Amino acid sequence: MKVWSPGPCPPTGVLRGEGCDLGALLLESHYSQAHLVHEARPRLQAMLAELLDGGESAEAATVLQALVDTWPAAALVDAAARLWTEQGAAAALSVLGRVAELLCLAHGWSPLGRGPWPMPDDDWVRANVPAGASEICRRTEADGAVAVGELMGLNVSDRAWALPCVEVVRGEELVSRRGELARRLVLAEIAALDIEGPVPAGPDAALAMGELCMEAMAQAAFDRYGVAGLLAPRAPAWSEILRPAPAGVMGEILRRTCDGAVLPGTPAALARGEVSGTGWLLWRGPYLPIAVQPEAVTLLGALDGEKDLEQVAAQLEVPLDAVQSMAEELVRVGAATA
Amino acid sequence: MAGLTIVGLGPARPEHLTKEAVSVLETAQHSGARLYGLAHVRELVHTVVPGLLVRPIDYLYALKDVARAVAYKDLADLLVRRAFEDDQEVIYVVAGSPLFINDAVLWIRRACAEARHPIRLVHGMSFLDLILDRVYWTGHQGLQLLSAWNVARDGMDPDPRRPAILFQLGEFSSGGDAVDAAGSTGMLTAVRDRLCAIYPEDHPVIVLYSSGQPDYRSLARQVPLKELATAPVPVYSNLWVPGLDGPDLERDLAPETGL
Numbered sequence: 001m002k003v004w005s006p007g008p009c010p011p012t013g014v015l016r017g018e019g020c021d022l023g024a025l026l027l028e029s030h031y032s033q034a035h036l037v038h039e040a041r042p043r044l045q046a047m048l049a050e051l052l053d054g055g056e057s058a059e060a061a062t063v064l065q066a067l068v069d070t071w072p073a074a075a076l077v078d079a080a081a082r083l084w085t086e087q088g089a090a091a092a093l094s095v096l097g098r099v100a101e102l103l104c105l106a107h108g109w110s111p112l113g114r115g116p117w118p119m120p121d122d123d124w125v126r127a128n129v130p131a132g133a134s135e136i137c138r139r140t141e142a143d144g145a146v147a148v149g150e151l152m153g154l155n156v157s158d159r160a161w162a163l164p165c166v167e168v169v170r171g172e173e174l175v176s177r178r179g180e181l182a183r184r185l186v187l188a189e190i191a192a193l194d195i196e197g198p199v200p201a202g203p204d205a206a207l208a209m210g211e212l213c214m215e216a217m218a219q220a221a222f223d224r225y226g227v228a229g230l231l232a233p234r235a236p237a238w239s240e241i242l243r244p245a246p247a248g249v250m251g252e253i254l255r256r257t258c259d260g261a262v263l264p265g266t267p268a269a270l271a272r273g274e275v276s277g278t279g280w281l282l283w284r285g286p287y288l289p290i291a292v293q294p295e296a297v298t299l300l301g302a303l304d305g306e307k308d309l310e311q312v313a314a315q316l317e318v319p320l321d322a323v324q325s326m327a328e329e330l331v332r333v334g335a336a337t338a
Numbered sequence: 339m340a341g342l343t344i345v346g347l348g349p350a351r352p353e354h355l356t357k358e359a360v361s362v363l364e365t366a367q368h369s370g371a372r373l374y375g376l377a378h379v380r381e382l383v384h385t386v387v388p389g390l391l392v393r394p395i396d397y398l399y400a401l402k403d404v405a406r407a408v409a410y411k412d413l414a415d416l417l418v419r420r421a422f423e424d425d426q427e428v429i430y431v432v433a434g435s436p437l438f439i440n441d442a443v444l445w446i447r448r449a450c451a452e453a454r455h456p457i458r459l460v461h462g463m464s465f466l467d468l469i470l471d472r473v474y475w476t477g478h479q480g481l482q483l484l485s486a487w488n489v490a491r492d493g494m495d496p497d498p499r500r501p502a503i504l505f506q507l508g509e510f511s512s513g514g515d516a517v518d519a520a521g522s523t524g525m526l527t528a529v530r531d532r533l534c535a536i537y538p539e540d541h542p543v544i545v546l547y548s549s550g551q552p553d554y555r556s557l558a559r560q561v562p563l564k565e566l567a568t569a570p571v572p573v574y575s576n577l578w579v580p581g582l583d584g585p586d587l588e589r590d591l592a593p594e595t596g597l
Contacts, residue, residue, distance in 0.1 A: 182416075183424050186372070203404040207412045210397040 003133045003154060006120055007112040007143035009228035010081075010096055012088040015161060017137055022148065024085075025128050026120060031081045031099050036074040040106040044070065047105070052264055052275060061270035064263060066105050068289040071259065071282040072242055073099050090221075093235040097225050113142025114194075115226025125151055140227050164191035164218065164230050171199040178208040185215040191230055192222035245287035248331040251338025255305030258283040258335045260297035281335045290333055299326050303336050339369075342421035342450065343429045344443055346436040346462020350554035352385040354463050362460055363387050366429055374417065375431035383431060392431060407441065414445030422455050435464035439485075439505060465574070466503070469546040471595050472558035473578045474587045475501060486577065490528035498536045500581045501588050504529065507545065508573035522575075526567035533579065539564040541582075542589050547575040560591040 004017030010027040011017070017024075029035065044067040051060040073095065080095035100116040103109060109118035129152050136152070137159040138145035149156040167190045169177065174195070184190045193216060199205050213219045220237075221229030229235060248257060259282045264275045279297035281290040295318075302312045313323040330336040345362050348354025363386045366373060373392040375383065376399075380392040398409040421428040436443045436459060450457045466483075475481060482502035487509055488494040496502035507529065508522035533543075541563045549555040550572075561568070566577075580588040 179419065179423075182420075186420065186424050186426060201403070203401070203408055206401045206404055207409070210401060211412075211416055214393055214395065214397060 001130060001133045002135050002137055003129055003148070003152075004137045004159075005139055005143040005145035005148060006125070007117050007145075008140040008226060009115060009117045009231075010084060011139075012231065013085045014088075015139075015231075016085075017139075017159070020128070020130050020133065022120075022125070022128060022144075026118075026124075027081055027085070027096075030103055031077055031096055033074045033078050036070050036077060036099065036102065040102050041067065041070045041074075043106040044102070048264070052270075057270050057273045057275070060264070061267040063105060064265070064270055065267040066102050067263070068280055068282060069098060069238075070102060071284060071289060072286055073102060075284045076241075076286055088231055090232040090235040091241060093221075093225055093228055093232045094238050094241050097228070097235075098238040112144050113140075113226060114222075115224070115228060117226065117228070119144045119147065122151055129154075161227070163227060164188075166190065166192050166194050166222065166230070168194045168196060171195050171197040171205075174199060174208045174212065175204045178211065181212055182215050185212065190216075191218040191233065192216045193219065194222075242286055242288045245283050245285070245334030247334050248337025250328060250331045252308045253305060254303045254309070254327055254331065254336045254338055256300045256303045256330075256336050258287075258300075260300040260335075262294045262297050266291045281330075281333065283334075287334070290335075296326055296330060296335075299323060300330060300335060303327070303330070340421060340425040340427055341456065341458065342417060342446065343371075343427075343458040343460065344436045344446065345429060345431050345460040346464075347379060347382050347431060347433055348463040349434045349465040349468045350548060352382060355382070355386065356460070356462060358460050359462060360386055362429065363390065363431075366390065369427060371427040371429050372420065373429045373431055376433070379431045379433055382433075410441035411445050413442045414449060417442075418446060418449050418453075418455065422450075422453070432462070433465075435462045437461070438464045438466070465505075465576075468548070468554075468556060469503075469576050469578075472546055472556050472592050473544055473580075474590055474592055476585055476588060479581055479584050486525060486529050489532055490525055495532070495536055496579060498581065499583045501584055502579045502581075503546075504577040504579065506573060507575040507577050508571045522570045522573065523567055526571065529577065530563060530566040533563055533566075537563055537579070537582065542580065544578040544591055545571055545575055546578055547572050556594060558591055558594075 002017065002019040004021040004023060006022040006026055010031065011021060011023045044063055048060055048063045048067060051063060076095045077099050080092040083089035083092035084096055097116050100118055104111055104116065104118045109120055111117060112119045125148055133154060136145045136149045136154040136156050138156050139159060139161045145156050148154065167181065193212060199209055218230050218233035221233045221235045224237060225235060261280045261282060262277050263280050265278045277294050279292040279294040281292055298316065302315055309323055309327055310320055313320040327336065343362060345359050347359055363383055367387050367390055374395050375392045377396055383390055383392050395413060398413060401409060417428055417430050420426050432440055432443065446457065479500045482496050482500055484494060484496055484502055484504050486504040486507045489504055509525060539562065542560055543563050543566060544558050544560045546558050549557050
């Protein structure tokens with residue numbers, strides 16, 4: 001029985017290998033709302049606490065950003081996995097790419113070659129390679145096939161994906177080969193450049209790099225997502241697909257429209273080593289998480305769609321005008337509505 | 339068909355596009371032409387032909403070690419090469435008029451003339467048409483059009499007897515990202531100091547700028563020359579300096595007109 005490698009990225013439907021495709025299995029089991037909410041998020045929370053206890057604030061900043069991103073990622077991932085499988089949709093890749101980063105962090109997995117896509121651990125591989133498997137199919141160079149083959153004693157056979165060409169170029173060649181490379185990019189003979197070694201300093205190299213990256217339509221996607229970027233060259237960055245939540249409607253009785261959490265700070269503050277309780281507004285939708293005062297999270301928790309603001313103020317033992325102004329702000333940022 | 343077309347889109351709103359510019363963009367949708375332009379130009383193009391791919395040349399403004407003049411020359415070389423060596427249909431889309439304050443267009447025109455490459459030029463309304471509605475320019479003593487940078491940094495003085503417009507008043511750097519308005523006060527200070535050597539400190543000058551999207555209203559504020567640097571301005575602001583011997587009318591601020 002044939003087994004297909006876990007990489008180089010989640011396969012689209014037409015690229016799924018017959019038999020046991022580890023990449024497709026990983027997509028189905030881990031790129032899901034349920035996995036992010038019930039597995040990845042608790043792991044990240046625990047990891048954040050451990051890192052802060054150990055005084056590793058720079059690493060904690062990365063984990064905190066990942067933790068808050070589990071909210072929009074979880075909201076989008078099921079649809080993204082479906083769109084990627086069925087259509088190879090570019091916007092779906094941005095979501096799956098961020099989820100891949102969250103999975104790497106939460107599970108302690110390493111990325112496979114270029115891009116964020118994880119190589120699952122040995123236990124996962126052993127649990128998912130069926131008995132009787134004899135051969136692992138390799139789709140690209142760094143797709144994990146060799147590691148799975150060694151672990152499971154499988155022969156590796158090449159079943160290379162037909163992909164747009166990527167030209168490997170040394171950084172020092174960029175200036176001298178600028179015209180030739182640009183022409184080949186324009187004529188679509190190559191889709192992106194894989195630049196090895198440092199790019200020389202100076203205007204000539206900077207201008208060459210600028211032109212080549214501009215003309216290589218898959219360059220940004222290839223740099224971000226590796227091979228997957230060649231399949232979806234217009235895939236935007238994760239940061240480009242999130243937007244501010246729409247404002248709510250002010251009224252006497254408000255209900256919350258997002259989750260609230262008090263976390264140990266913002267990523268920027270943690271990176272500076274500053275830890276202090278910070279409120280977060282977290283939407284189960286494609287909206288940017290917002291850091292707020294912890295009191296705003298307390299108020300948000302009391303906005304149940306039943307009590308009016310006067311009752312909420314009494315319950316929280318806070319002056320009504322303070323509740324009123326904070327509620328107006330929550331409505332403005334789309335965290336609450338009448 | 340391979341060739342090079344330079345298209346001016348006018349200074350701001352879609353209504354400023356000429357019919358010829360619209361026609362070029364609509365044809366490009368189906369011709370396979372390669373369009374090149376900056377972010378604000380791309381937005382304007384998309385109001386005419388949504389989704390039309392305009393390759394971004396914004397990177398030229400983010401190269402820290404590349405002087406602006408070098409970047410413009412490089413862009414011109416790139417576009418000429420693409421059209422006449424790589425045999426592509428190239429459309430360079432610019433804001434305003436291609437013939438106003440656009441070094442890349444100058445280099446393209448000269449390179450193509452020398453090599454006898456034909457180019458097509460699609461004119462556009464210039465920024466001058468837009469900003470002159472907040473002043474009363476009579477034309478009786480001509481008009482000087484000077485770069486604020488040249489006045490502040492290169493010792494290029496206006497003739498104080500005649501009215502002058504100093505353009506790109508907020509441009510504070512010759513390379514890298516110069517769009518941040520917060521960096522403009524250094525340039526304003528340099529312009530003020532230079533002009534104060536020529537004009538009285540109380541000479542009334544008018545800062546002309548745009549409200550930006552979506553209306554692009556013509557905004558203006560009149561200040562004595564000595565107070566020019568008290569607040570930052572957007573990079574594409576202009577300064578109206580009336581002549582010392584000119585008619586009083588040219589010293590007045592005109593009210594904002596309706597859209």
